[in-house]
Amino acid sequence: MIQVRVKPGVEERISGFFPWVYKPEIIGYSKPPQKGDLVVVRDFGGKFLGYGYINPSASISIRILSFDKEEPINQELIRKRLEQALEYRKRLKINSNAYRLVHSEGDLLPGLVVDIYGEYVVVEFTTYGMNRLRDWVIPALIDLLKPRGIYEKTDEYVASAEGFREKGGVIYGEVPEEVIIWEYDLEFIVNIPQGQKTGFFLDQRWARRLIRSFVRPGDECLDVFCHTGGFALSMKKAGAGRVIAIDISELALETAKKNAGLNQIEGIEWINANAFDLLRQFHKEGRKFDLVVIDPPSFAKNRASVPNALRGYKELLVRGLHLTKPGGYLAIYSCSFHITREHLLEVLASAGKDTRRQVRIVAESFQDLDHPWVLQMPNTLYLKGIYAEVL
Numbered sequence: 001m002i003q004v005r006v007k008p009g010v011e012e013r014i015s016g017f018f019p020w021v022y023k024p025e026i027i028g029y030s031k032p033p034q035k036g037d038l039v040v041v042r043d044f045g046g047k048f049l050g051y052g053y054i055n056p057s058a059s060i061s062i063r064i065l066s067f068d069k070e071e072p073i074n075q076e077l078i079r080k081r082l083e084q085a086l087e088y089r090k091r092l093k094i095n096s097n098a099y100r101l102v103h104s105e106g107d108l109l110p111g112l113v114v115d116i117y118g119e120y121v122v123v124e125f126t127t128y129g130m131n132r133l134r135d136w137v138i139p140a141l142i143d144l145l146k147p148r149g150i151y152e153k154t155d156e157y158v159a160s161a162e163g164f165r166e167k168g169g170v171i172y173g174e175v176p177e178e179v180i181i182w183e184y185d186l187e188f189i190v191n192i193p194q195g196q197k198t199g200f201f202l203d204q205r206w207a208r209r210l211i212r213s214f215v216r217p218g219d220e221c222l223d224v225f226c227h228t229g230g231f232a233l234s235m236k237k238a239g240a241g242r243v244i245a246i247d248i249s250e251l252a253l254e255t256a257k258k259n260a261g262l263n264q265i266e267g268i269e270w271i272n273a274n275a276f277d278l279l280r281q282f283h284k285e286g287r288k289f290d291l292v293v294i295d296p297p298s299f300a301k302n303r304a305s306v307p308n309a310l311r312g313y314k315e316l317l318v319r320g321l322h323l324t325k326p327g328g329y330l331a332i333y334s335c336s337f338h339i340t341r342e343h344l345l346e347v348l349a350s351a352g353k354d355t356r357r358q359v360r361i362v363a364e365s366f367q368d369l370d371h372p373w374v375l376q377m378p379n380t381l382y383l384k385g386i387y388a389e390v391l
């Protein structure tokens, strides 16, 4: 295996289990590596630090899969990691047949995402190195899960940035366009090929459950950025009266309506609109709700876009506060890696000041437990939710 030396000082971070080596931190190779080669990372003096795979041209050059000298990367290790991932999900007793089985670095399998939708599996490769290990990954998944089908949903942009061509589509068995999954007492249609992400926002399962705590019978609720209706339907299950749900995606709303039918739920008004425009209009009209949920897409794809993203959250929170009745509740989420909970709290405080609405924080939520995060990489806790009572 190719040996890689890193600059003095870098070993501090890696021996503390930080799983990445950046390109400028590498000082030499035992032989020039090819993209995706397996490597041994060593400190300046030659001491073992970890086993990983390399993409010499990428700024994150090495991703480490094992910090244990006795645990080199081979087919058995990949299978063991998948078994460990499955064991952990079984322990969680998730109230759904849809869950994230592999969450990349969070499961010591950097570059791999595996989502389960009942009898179907969706895989996503996000690095060249993990894509090169696909012939170890896919057979192990088939053997462990015995799925009816596997769909690959690797993002075209991510694949081309890493320098590989994604396969895409059904790669094993058969996968219908729509799969019905259940979460607590609700059923949802998931459109794997055309839906957003791998088809469903699995990471918000905890939040969709928690929101029910804030609904009183008959409450008027607003679900902004509703996608296929996760929050709107949960609020209805908790006894909400009239619910308005907004999304810009026609496909998401079509599916949301079907989901309402599937669960025999009536009384949700689905509106296809740009949320920013519609919230402005609702504010002008003086509309008020008992509970407002705002779950926007990621506004900050990189660090440079944080200031713009914060302006977006500020606008949503100002509108959201205006639209919340006194004594009502407002929940806001951010799924951006670069937006911290402190950012969200600061923006909420500033929106409260501008609108003269005092709030108190009653709860917080994060990505659900099947999305473990890496202690050494705090922004892998990417999904944050703040629940405020608006006085």
Ligand SMILES: C[S@@+](CC[C@H](N)C(=O)[O-])C[C@H]1O[C@@H](n2cnc3c(N)ncnc32)[C@H](O)[C@@H]1O
Binding pocket: 196, 200, 201, 204, 208, 225, 226, 227, 228, 229, 230, 231, 246, 247, 248, 249, 252, 273, 274, 275, 276, 295, 296, 297, 298, 335
């Ligand atoms: C994070 S997802 C919401 C997930 C949803 N709450 C759930 O639990 O399934 C964000 C949603 O915002 C929608 N969206 C993006 N930009 C929008 C806009 N300007 N106005 C309205 N909806 C938008 C997307 O179509 C997507 O469905």
